Amino acid sequence: MLSKKTKYGIKALAFIASREDKKPVQTSEIAKSENISLKFLESILLSLRKSGFLGSKKGKGGGYYLIQEPEKIKMTSVVRVLEGPIAMVPCVSLNYYEKCNDCPDEATCSVHALMIQVRDSTLNVLGGNTLSDLARVKKKVQPD
Amino acid sequence: MLSKKTKYGIKALAFIASREDKKPVQTSEIAKSENISLKFLESILLSLRKSGFLGSKKGKGGGYYLIQEPEKIKMTSVVRVLEGPIAMVPCVSLNYYEKCNDCPDEATCSVHALMIQVRDSTLNVLGGNTLSDLARVKKKVQPD
DNA sequence: TATTAACCTATAGGGTTGGTAGGTTATTAA
DNA sequence: TTAATAACCTACCAACCCTATAGGTTAATA
Structure with a gap:
């Protein structure tokens, strides 16, 4: 959230x-x-x-x-500064990595495997949007 | 998180x-x-x-x-039951929708537009994985 | 009848979140 | 030079949630 x-x-x-x-x-x-x-x-x-x-x-x-x-500012960096890690679990975070204390082996961890996929897809979306994209939404004229 | x-x-x-x-x-x-x-x-x-x-x-x-x-159990439904909404913001949640009290107009809200994209990509990943996929990771034999 | 393991209720420490309060510093305009 | 302005800084707090613990009850099996 x-x-x-x-x-x-x-x-x-x-x-x-x-x-x-x-x-x-x-x-x-x-x-x-x-x-x-x-x-x-x-x-x-x-x-x-x-x-x-x-x-x-x-x-x-x-x-x-x-x-x-605005075109230069990717939403990945904005979110990282404001929210912290983009990953949903520290053990798959690129910038805030932390090993789980449970889980002896990441290679066979089901959560790990799943959350890497989630992380990558989120990274794709946030990396593909810049501040100028968001500004465009804000200025968009409303159809009635 | x-x-x-x-x-x-x-x-x-x-x-x-x-x-x-x-x-x-x-x-x-x-x-x-x-x-x-x-x-x-x-x-x-x-x-x-x-x-x-x-x-x-x-x-x-x-x-x-x-x-x-296990093949029938999508990770979307598992996450929804355990974690609640998959969306990062209630106003883009499909199953737990809630209007923001700030934000008079979702159509011109920059956060809204961005978070819809994030939601959809996450939904794709979670919907594309079942419990049997995760079980397979767990059973995977380690190369040394 | 004893054992087992799920089931249920209550509680509590710790941390985070979202917000308030009250002031200080630097800049501008009159 | 002074008043107004708006950023800057520190401290604090109430509410909430997360994680976990404690201590029991119920149902099924051997």
């Missing part, structure tokens, strides 16, 4: 990416538009800045802005 | 499925072989029985056995 932190973080990034101009976007504007608790969002954007996705500017007219082009 | 309950439940089912004979398997045997807390495993097998995957027999020589053929 995706945490709210990750969900809100992705929405915020998509919000910023969907802006035509490159002027900083205030936390309060995102919070209002996306119905996110201001203080909670503050901490999320802060961590996104610290992990290199966003730049920031203080004072009036300040806010957050993307450092890279 | 997969809960231990789900992980243990899958392992236990694979253990039972990998048996050639169809005699009941005791909880204690599975617990020992798979390094699972006995009491915890008891509650898991009980819920698997109540949801129709396992039958049980009390007393000496008793234990749990599969009700259906």
Whole structure:
């Protein structure tokens, strides 16, 4: 299950990416538009800045802005920073690997084999989407 | 992240499925072989029985056995019973749908669009694997 | 009748999540 | 120079869930 932190973080990034101009976007504007608790969002954007996705500017007219082009930002890296491992089990995680303390042999572990397949298919989807793809969804005009 | 309950439940089912004979398997045997807390495993097998995957027999020589053929049991249904929704967000769940209270419009929600793709790819993998596939992994002979 | 093994209920420690509160620092505009 | 603005930082907490344990009851077999 995706945490709210990750969900809100992705929405915020998509919000910023969907802006035509490159002027900083205030936390309060995102919070209002996306119905996110201001203080909670503050901490999320802060961590996104610290992990290199966003730049920031203080004072009036300040806010957050993307450092890279939206086309360059894969959703794999966004999810990894916000949520942590993409794999559903640490023993099949590429970036957060951890051995199970039960399970003496991964090669004959049924869960292991299955979760590798799940991981790879998820990786394919997240790796095939960039922030600009998400921004496009956000801007999509509604048919009535 | 997969809960231990789900992980243990899958392992236990694979253990039972990998048996050639169809005699009941005791909880204690599975617990020992798979390094699972006995009491915890008891509650898991009980819920698997109540949801129709396992039958049980009390007393000496008793234990749990599969009700259906392993080839018939898709991992989607196993995961749904043990873990709950397969989707990473309730608003894209097929079996456990729930509307987000933020997010006025799913059609233009960036997270929604992305998570539908993840869900579908995960569904493909889990739906393409049965218990007999997992049992096969478990029985696989090790090359040295 | 004793043994076995499933079945049931309750409980509790630990960790995470989502959120709040209250302030400090840096930047801009008047 | 000062006021306003908005990012930044620290601390905290209530609720919830996960994992596991404890201690028994019931049904089947030998």
